[in-house]
Amino acid sequence: MADEKKLDTQAPKENYFQPDKSDDMSPKPLNENPDYQAAGKLKDKVAIITGADSGxxxxxxxxxxxxxxxxxxxDIENHKDAAEVKQRVKELNGSVLWFTGDVGDDDFVKEVVDKTVAxxxxxxxxxxxxxEQLSKESITDISVEQLHRTFRTNIFSMFYFAKAALPYFNEGGTIINSTSVTAYQGNPSLLDYSSTKGAIVSFTRSLAQNTExxxxxxxxxxxxxxxIWTPLIPATTGTTDKEKFGASVPMKRAGEAYExxxxxxxxxSSDSSYVTGQVLHVNGGTVING
Structure with missing residues (x-):
């Protein structure tokens, strides 16, 4: 089994807003369902996953x-959480490359793709x-730096990865973009974040129709x-009460990442072979109609 290979392009501190750590949370978020029954659906498939250190x-x-x-x-910085994920993946699979850097940097994205293919x-x-997200109550509190940074991380990175990966995709490959319920509902204190998530929906639908x-x-x-109860929530919104955080949805609770x-x-997987240009809503029962 292949050893894990560390390919470390460390992002400078000023290039991101906040570290988010699972150990700082109570209750601790859950990344794995011990009852999950695998069926070899992705055997030997090569997958790039960004934001893989937590949540x-x-x-x-x-x-x-x-x-x-x-x-x-x-990932970008989260050393302890990343080490835990890395160790668990090695226990399960043994074949993992790990890249640390800024997905909003086109050169770094190209490095990830090139070394993965190699x-x-x-x-x-x-x-x-x-x-990434940073809660601000007023639009006047959103700095130009924050606005640019949020768009670079949340949506520009998707363009960069799709563009860099296209020549190397095996036929029948898949792209999965993480958007948010805020793309459909909005969020008054997450103006820039919600805007990027709306852009991701349009990007997904448009890319699915692209001839290339x-x-x-x-x-x-x-x-x-x-x-979803992840380290991003207390780190960026100040919300530390899990029950309160999830109380607004019909199921009256926050979801866990493993769900x-x-x-x-x-x-x-090939289970979704006739599905493209779509958004799956995993949100505790909120009806979106989008």
């Missing part, structure tokens, strides 16, 4: 490893999941989570 990205990485995928995982020979799955991607039989879909992972497995 949704970590849960997807673990589920993909259980399904037999070869992984290239990307190691594995191609790409089957791209999960564009990395995101259709010619390679590539499918492009998205997942729109509702309130999203099967949606990504479905979209990454």
């Amino acid at each position: 949704i990205g970590a849960a997807v990485a673990i589920a993909f490893a259980k399904e037999g995928a070869k992984l290239a995982l990307v 190691e594995y020979g191609g790409i089957d799955i791209l999960v564009n999941n990395a995101a 991607f259709l010619d390679k039989k590539l499918r492009v879909n998205a997942v729109a989570p509702g309130p 999203l992972a099967p949606a990504y497995v479905y979209l990454a």
